[in-house]
Amino acid sequence: MAAMAFVARARKTAILLLFLVLHDGCVGARPLDVAEALAKAKDVSVGKVGSNVKSFNVLDYGAKADGKKDSSINFIRTFKAACNFHGDAMMVIPEGDFLIGPVIFSGPCFNPSSLIIQANGMVKAQSDISYYTGGADGTDWITFQSLKNGLILSGDGTFHGQGAHTWKYNDCAHKSKCVRLPAVSFELPIGSLGHYDDEADVSKISVINSTLKGTTNGARIKTYKTDSPSKASDITFKDLIMDRVANPIIIDQEYGNRASTQESRVSISDIHFENIKGTSESKIAVKLICSKLNPCRGVQVKNVNLQYVGRPNDPRPFSSNCTNAKVTYSGIQRPPPCTPGS
Numbered sequence: 137m138a139a140m141a142f143v144a145r146a147r148k149t150a151i152l153l154l155f156l157v158l159h160d161g162c163v164g165a166r167p168l169d170v171a172e173a174l175a176k177a178k179d180v181s182v183g184k185v186g187s188n189v190k191s192f193n194v195l196d197y198g199a200k201a202d203g204k205k206d207s208s209i210n211f212i213r214t215f216k217a218a219c220n221f222h223g224d225a226m227m228v229i230p231e232g233d234f235l236i237g238p239v240i241f242s243g244p245c246f247n248p249s250s251l252i253i254q255a256n257g258m259v260k261a262q263s264d265i266s267y268y269t270g271g272a273d274g275t276d277w278i279t280f281q282s283l284k285n286g287l288i289l290s291g292d293g294t295f296h297g298q299g300a301h302t303w304k305y306n307d308c309a310h311k312s313k314c315v316r317l318p319a320v321s322f323e324l325p326i327g328s329l330g331h332y333d334d335e336a337d338v339s340k341i342s343v344i345n346s347t348l349k350g351t352t353n354g355a356r357i358k359t360y361k362t363d364s365p366s367k368a369s370d371i372t373f374k375d376l377i378m379d380r381v382a383n384p385i386i387i388d389q390e391y392g393n394r395a396s397t398q399e400s401r402v403s404i405s406d407i408h409f410e411n412i413k414g415t416s417e418s419k420i421a422v423k424l425i426c427s428k429l430n431p432c433r434g435v436q437v438k439n440v441n442l443q444y445v446g447r448p449n450d451p452r453p454f455s456s457n458c459t460n461a462k463v464t465y466s467g468i469q470r471p472p473p474c475t476p477g478s
């Protein structure tokens with residue numbers, strides 16, 4: 137069992153809490169359970185961290201808080217130092233403006249319990265799209281991967297995707313050939329769900345109290361079509377603010393190869409989207425696209441209040457798309473929910 141928490145407090149603008157337990161038999165490390173991770177995330181956000189936790193501050197690894205110098209390599213070095221430390225560790229992003237391009241924070245880590253990232257600064261994405269064009273499907277901005285022992289991300293900081301406003305011409309909602317805008321992604325065990333053969337099931341992830349600003353995807357679960365069978369369940373996205381997000385709520389089981397006729401073999405169940413408000417750059421703000429082979433079960437959508445702020449001349453209605461998904465709705469629904477049977 138491993139735990140991952142991506143915690144954030146929405147104070148000024150951003151941030152998040154995410155928590156996840158993987159069903160893998162990791163040896164030696166003691167992962168946190170969900171309640172422990174949430175409690176720890178709160179402690180981190182108010183500066184209460186035990187003296188047994190060693191801090192690794194990005195400034196000590198050469199990052200500049202001037203919003204101009206690219207600090208990608210410094211963030212990666214800081215992460216590596218914290219991750220390779222054989223004790224409890226916390227990567228610290230202090231107040232200030234930091235500019236980074238695409239980075240991958242990759243484990244496995246040597247810390248006995250979940251690595252903590254305390255983010256109080258403003259982390260901005262390089263706004264030149266050429267940074268994100270690698271690979272068939274583009275490159276994400278921040279990727280967490282192979283963190284078998286989990287991650288707690290907490291703080292008052294902001295992760296600002298920068299580009300979405302200016303990159304509207306790269307409109308993946310309308311075109312099949314497009315450059316995806318960068319996103320923050322969690323590749324949980326190894327790779328995105330369903331990408332590799334040996335991956336673990338993923339459950340108990342919470343992303344709470346966060347603001348996502350100018351990113352491609354808000355609350356997202358993606359699985360590849362060319363999949364080994366695995367499960368994603370008990371995942372909660374709650375109390376989130378979307379600020380000009382391209383796809384605020386999305387389950388995408390067609391990820392990776394839209395043209396392929398192969399269906400994803402990842403089964404998705406017990407997914408909760410609750411109290412999600414803000415602005416969407418896409419007319420189809422809620423996309424729940426599941427696999428024909430494994431329809432999504434137990435998807436709950438509660439209190440979603442989004443407003444369209446994309447291109448003014450898009451003729452389509454502000455709407456939801458549910459494909460192969462059983463969805464239960466409650467509370468306010470903007471866009472309107474999928475019609476039964478669709």
Ligand SMILES: *[C@@H]1O[C@H](CO)[C@@H](O)[C@H](O)[C@H]1NC(C)=O
Pocket residue numbers: 143144145146147153174177178181344345
């Ligand atoms: C979420 O934010 C509220 C208001 O800032 C705060 O009281 C609460 O503790 C936060 N929850 C977590 C899990 O950080």
Ligand SMILES: *[C@@H]1O[C@H](CO)[C@@H](O)[C@H](O)[C@H]1NC(C)=O
Pocket residue numbers: 390425457458459
């Ligand atoms: C909903 O999504 C599915 C899968 O991508 C697509 O085939 C379908 O055309 C979409 N429906 C609408 C009304 O956009």
